Amino acid sequence: MEQTVTNLTVFVLAVFVGYHVVWNVTPALHTPLMSVTNAVSSVIIVGAILASGSTNSGVGVLLGTIAVALASVNTFGGFLVSLRMLEMFKRKEPEPGPPTSTQQPPTVH
Amino acid sequence: MTANEVALSYLVASVLFILALRGLSHPRTARRGNLLGMVGMAVAIVTTFAITNRIDMARLGIGIGAVVGLIVSRRVQMTQMPELVAAMHSLVGLAAVLIAFAVVNDPSAFNLDVPIPRGNRLELFVGTFIGAVTFSGSIIAFGKLAGLGKYSRLFSSAPVVFKGQHIVNLLIALAMIAAGVVFVASPPEGQWTPFGAMTAIAFLLGVLTIIPIGGADMPVVISMLNSYSGWAAAGIGFSLNNSMLIIAGSLVGSSGAILSYIMCRAMNRSFFSVILGGFGGAEGAVVSGVQQKAVKAGSAEDVAFLLSNADSVIIVPGYGLAVGRAQHATKEMADKLMKKGVNVRYAIHPVAGRMPGHMNVLLAEAEVPYDQVFEMEDINADFGSADIAFVLGANDVVNPLAEQPGSPIYGMPILEAHKAHTVVVNKRSMAAGYAGVDNPLFYMDKTMMVFGDAKKVIEDIVKSLD
Numbered sequence: 135m136e137q138t139v140t141n142l143t144v145f146v147l148a149v150f151v152g153y154h155v156v157w158n159v160t161p162a163l164h165t166p167l168m169s170v171t172n173a174v175s176s177v178i179i180v181g182a183i184l185a186s187g188s189t190n191s192g193v194g195v196l197l198g199t200i201a202v203a204l205a206s207v208n209t210f211g212g213f214l215v216s217l218r219m220l221e222m223f224k225r226k227e228p229e230p231g232p233p234t235s236t237q238q239p240p241t242v243h
Numbered sequence: 244m245t246a247n248e249v250a251l252s253y254l255v256a257s258v259l260f261i262l263a264l265r266g267l268s269h270p271r272t273a274r275r276g277n278l279l280g281m282v283g284m285a286v287a288i289v290t291t292f293a294i295t296n297r298i299d300m301a302r303l304g305i306g307i308g309a310v311v312g313l314i315v316s317r318r319v320q321m322t323q324m325p326e327l328v329a330a331m332h333s334l335v336g337l338a339a340v341l342i343a344f345a346v347v348n349d350p351s352a353f354n355l356d357v358p359i360p361r362g363n364r365l366e367l368f369v370g371t372f373i374g375a376v377t378f379s380g381s382i383i384a385f386g387k388l389a390g391l392g393k394y395s396r397l398f399s400s401a402p403v404v405f406k407g408q409h410i411v412n413l414l415i416a417l418a419m420i421a422a423g424v425v426f427v428a429s430p431p432e433g434q435w436t437p438f439g440a441m442t443a444i445a446f447l448l449g450v451l452t453i454i455p456i457g458g459a460d461m462p463v464v465i466s467m468l469n470s471y472s473g474w475a476a477a478g479i480g481f482s483l484n485n486s487m488l489i490i491a492g493s494l495v496g497s498s499g500a501i502l503s504y505i506m507c508r509a510m511n512r513s514f515f516s517v518i519l520g521g522f523g524g525a526e527g528a529v530v531s532g533v534q535q536k537a538v539k540a541g542s543a544e545d546v547a548f549l550l551s552n553a554d555s556v557i558i559v560p561g562y563g564l565a566v567g568r569a570q571h572a573t574k575e576m577a578d579k580l581m582k583k584g585v586n587v588r589y590a591i592h593p594v595a596g597r598m599p600g601h602m603n604v605l606l607a608e609a610e611v612p613y614d615q616v617f618e619m620e621d622i623n624a625d626f627g628s629a630d631i632a633f634v635l636g637a638n639d640v641v642n643p644l645a646e647q648p649g650s651p652i653y654g655m656p657i658l659e660a661h662k663a664h665t666v667v668v669n670k671r672s673m674a675a676g677y678a679g680v681d682n683p684l685f686y687m688d689k690t691m692m693v694f695g696d697a698k699k700v701i702e703d704i705v706k707s708l709d
Contacts, residue, residue, distance in 0.1 A: 138362050141481050141489055148490040151261055152497030158268040161593065161618050162607075164502060164600030165324055167267050168469050170280055171498045172331045174260050177284065177491040178338050178476045179305075180291045181353070181483055185345035186304060187295035188352030194345045199300040201341040204334040206308025207315070209284055212331060214316035215324075216277045222321075222607040223270040 166219045173212025179205035244293045252290040253487035259283030260491050264498065270613060287487060321608040322565045325597040326389040329465055333381035335472040336449075339374030339479050340442060343367050346482060347438055353483050358431035363482045368423040370478025371438075372445040377471040379449030384464050387453075388597055397450065400458030402520050409519060412451050419444040455520025459562070459639070459677035461597045462506040463517045470499025502599050509593035509619075511645075511654040538673070541691040543703030546633075546667050549691070550576075551708060553630035553665075555586040557622065559658050560602045561595050563636015563670065567697030573635065574609035576701050579708045588625075589616045590632075590658050592640035623659050632663035634684075636697050638676030643683055651680055666690040669700050 159167050182205050185198025244252075260283045266276015288305075292298050319327050345352070346367060350359045359367070385391075386398030396403060422441035426434055456464050473495025480488025507514050550556060558577070564570060577587040589611065595602045606616055626632055634641050641660040644650040660666055661684050668685060670692065675681055685692060693700050 137484050138366075138481075141484060141486070144486045144489050145477060145481070145493055148257075148493035149497050151490075152264070152494040153501065155261060155264045155494070156498040156501045159264070159498075160268060160270070161505075161591075162600060162603040162613060162616065163267045163270065163273055164505075165328075165598060165604045166273060166277075166600070167264070167498060168328050168465070168502070168599065169324075169331075170263060170267065170277060171469060171473065171495040172328060172335070173284070174263065174280060174491050175335045175472045175476045175495040176338075177256075177260070177287055177488060178335060178342065178479055180287055180485065180488060181342040181346075181479050182304070182338055183288070183291045183295055183298070183301040184353050184483075185342055185349075186300040187297040188345065188349050191345075191349040191352065194349045194352055195297075195300055197341045197345040197348070199304045201338040201345070202301050202304030203307045203311075204338040204341070206305045207312045208308075208331045208334050210309045210312025211315045211327075212312075213277060213281045213284070214313060215319060215327065216280075217274070218316060219321070219324075219604055219607070220270070220274045220277055222604070222610070223613060224274060 163220075163223070166216050166223075169212050169216040169219065172208055173216065176205045176208035176212060179209060244290070249290055249294055250486070252286055253485070256283040256287040256290070257487050257490040259286065260494055264494060320568075321570075321604055322568055323389075324604060325461065325465060325601065326385055328598060329381050329385040329388055329468065332465075332468045332472045333378045333385065336374045336377030336379075336381060336475055339475040340371055340378060342479055343371040343374065343482070344438075344442075347434060355483070361427060363484075364427045364434075366478060366481035368426055368438075368441065370475055370482055371442055372419060372423065373471055373478055374475035375442050375445035376449035376452070377468055377475050379446045380453045380464075380471070381449075381468050383450055383453040384461065384468060387458060388461060388465075397454055399454075402457040403454040404520065408451075408455060412448065415444060415448050415451065419448060452518065456518065457520070457677060458597070459594075460510075460517050460520075462594050462599055462601075463503050463510075463514070465598045466499050466502035466506055467518065468499070470496050470503060473497070473499055506594055506599060509656060511652075511656065538685050538692045539688075539690065541667075541693055543693060543700055544707045545691065546693055546700075547704045547707035549631060549665060549667065550580055550585065550633070550704070551583055553585055555588070555629045556580060556631045556633055557626060557629045557660070557663065558587065558589045559595075559632060559634045559637050559641055559660055560589065560591070560606070561635060561637025561640060562597060563697050565596055565601060565605060565636075567636065567699075569635065569697035569701050570605040570609040570611075572698050572701040572705060574606070574611050576705050576708065577611070577615075579705060583708075587615065588622065590619065590622045590626075590660075591616060592619055592637070592658050595637055595640055619656060619658055626659045626662040629663045630665060632660035632666045634660055634666065634668040635701075636669060636671075638670070638682055639680070641682070641684055642676065642680060644680055660684065661687065664689065667693060669693045669695070669697055671696065
C-alpha cells in the first residue's frame with residue numbers, strides 16, 4: 135500500500151509537470167511534439183527488457199522480446215523522425231549570414 | 244547496480260524526458276530537446292540492462308526494432324506523418340499488453356510478489372485495457388488516415404454508425420470492467436480466463452470507439468490515442484512500481500490530453516461530442532439559409548494575374564494541400580510573388596489537416612521560413628487589409644457560417660478569409676466540407692474558385708507568373 139501511495143504521488147506531480155511543460159510548446163511544433171512523446175512513451179521498453187530477461191519462463195522471454203522489438207521501433211523511429219522534422223524547422227531560421235549585396239547600400243564614412 | 248543507483252539513473256532519465264518536451268517550446272531549442280530525450284532513453288535502457296540477468300534477447304529485439312525504426316523514419320513522407328504517428332501509438336499499446344501478460348505469467352521476473360498483490364493486479368488491469376484500446380483504436384485510426392477505406396469499411400474515413408451504437412459500446416465496456424474485477428479478485432490459478440477475456444474485450448472496444456469518428460476529427464482522435472499510449476505506459480509503471488515509467492507515461496498522457504483539448508476548442512466542440520462520433524455524416528447535412536448562386540470560376544492564369552498585382556497575400560492551407568502534396572509548389576509560387584514585391588504570409592488553423600501542427604510541418608519541409616507562418620489569433624486581424632486570401636484545400640476552417648447563430652458549426656473559430664479584398668479558393672470540386680455544411684464564402688462576389696488538384700493548379704500559376 136505504501137508503494138502505491140508513493141506511485142500516486144509521483145504520478146500526480148508528473149501530470150502537473152507535463153501540463154505546464156506542454157502548454158508552453160509552440161503550436162507550430164505540435165506534430166514533432168507528438169512524435170517526441172511517442173518516442174518517450176516507448177520507455178515502456180524497460181518493462182519489456184525485464185520480461186525478455188526472465189530466465190525461468192520461455193513464454194515470458196518470447197513476449198518480452200516481441201515487446202522490446204515493438205517499443206524500440208518507436209524509440210528509434212520516434213526520435214529520428216522528430217529529428218528529421220526539426221531539421222526542417224531549423225533550416226528556416228532567419229539567417230544572420232551575409233546579406234545580399236544588392237540590398238545593402240554601401241556605407242559611407 | 245544497487246537499488247538506489249538504479250532509482251537515481253531512472254530519475255536522471257525522467258528529468259531528461261521533461262527537458263526534451265520543454266525544448267519544444269521554440270524551434271531553436273527543439274533539436275537539443277530531442278537530443279536530450281534520446282540520451283534519457285539511452286540511460287533508461289542501459290540501466291535496465293544492468294539489472295537484468297539475460298540481455299541477449301533484448302538486444303536482438305532492439306536490433307530488429309532499430310532497423311525498422313530507422314528505415315521508417317527515413318522513408319516516411321511528411322504528408323504521411325499522421326499515419327505514422329497512429330501506427331506508432333499502436334505499437335506502444337501492444338507492447339504494454341504483451342508486458343502485462345509477461346507479468347501475469349511470471350511476476351518474479353519483475354521483482355513482484357507471488358501471487359501478485361491485489362493493488363498491482365488492479366493496476367495491471369488498467370494498464371492492459373488502456374494498452375489494448377490504444378492498440379486496436381490506433382490501427383483503425385491508421386487505416387482511416389492511410390485511406391484504407393477501400394479495403395474495409397472499418398477504415399472508412401466517413402463515420403461508421405449503427406443503431407444503438409453507444410448502448411452497445413457501453414455494455415461492452417461494462418463487460419470489460421466486470422472481467423477486470425474478476426481478474427483482480429480471483430485466486431492466481433483462475434486469473435488467466437478473466438485476464439484474457441478482459442484484454443479481448445478491450446481490443447474490440449478500441450475498434451468500436453474509433454470507427455464512428457470521421458476523417459476530419461482525426462486531429463482529436465490522434466491526440467487522444469497519444470494520450471492513451473502515455474497512460475498505458477504509466478499504468479504498467481504503477482504495476483511494476485517503476486517511477487520512471489510513471490513519470491514518462493504521465494508526461495505523454497497529459498501532452499496528448501492537452502492537444503485533444505486544443506483541437507476540440509479549435510472546432511468549438513466538446514470532447515465527448517467528438518469521441519461519440521457520427522459528426523459530418525452524409526445524412527442530415529443541414530442546408531443553410533444562403534441562397535444558391537453560381538460560383539465564379541477562374542483559371543490558373545487569372546489567379547496568377549490577381550496575385551502578381553496584389554500587395555499582400557495570405558495563403559490558407561488545408562487538408563487539400565496535404566492530399567495534393569502541393570507544399571513545394573506553393574513555396575515556389577510564394578517565392579516568385581515575393582520577388583515581385585508581394586507580401587506573402589501563411590495562416591494556419593489549429594485543426595487544418597489531419598493532426599496537430601500538420602500544416603506547419605509540410606510548410607517547414609518546403610522550407611517556408613517560419614516567420615511567414617502565423618497562427619490563427621495572430622493573423623485574423625490582418626485579413627481585412629489583405630488584397631487576396633488564397634484558400635488552398637481548406638473549407639470548414641474558413642466558413643463564415645461559423646459566425647451565424649443556428650448553423651451547425653456556429654461558434655467554431657475560423658480564419659476570416661472572407662474579410663480579404665479578394666478571395667481565391669482552390670478546391671477539387673464543389674462538395675461540401677467535412678461538416679456537411681455549404682460554404683457561403685464560395686458564392687461571394689469577391690470570390691474566385693479555381694477547381695483542380697492543388698499541386699497542378701499551383702504549378703500552372705507558377706508557370707503563368709513567369
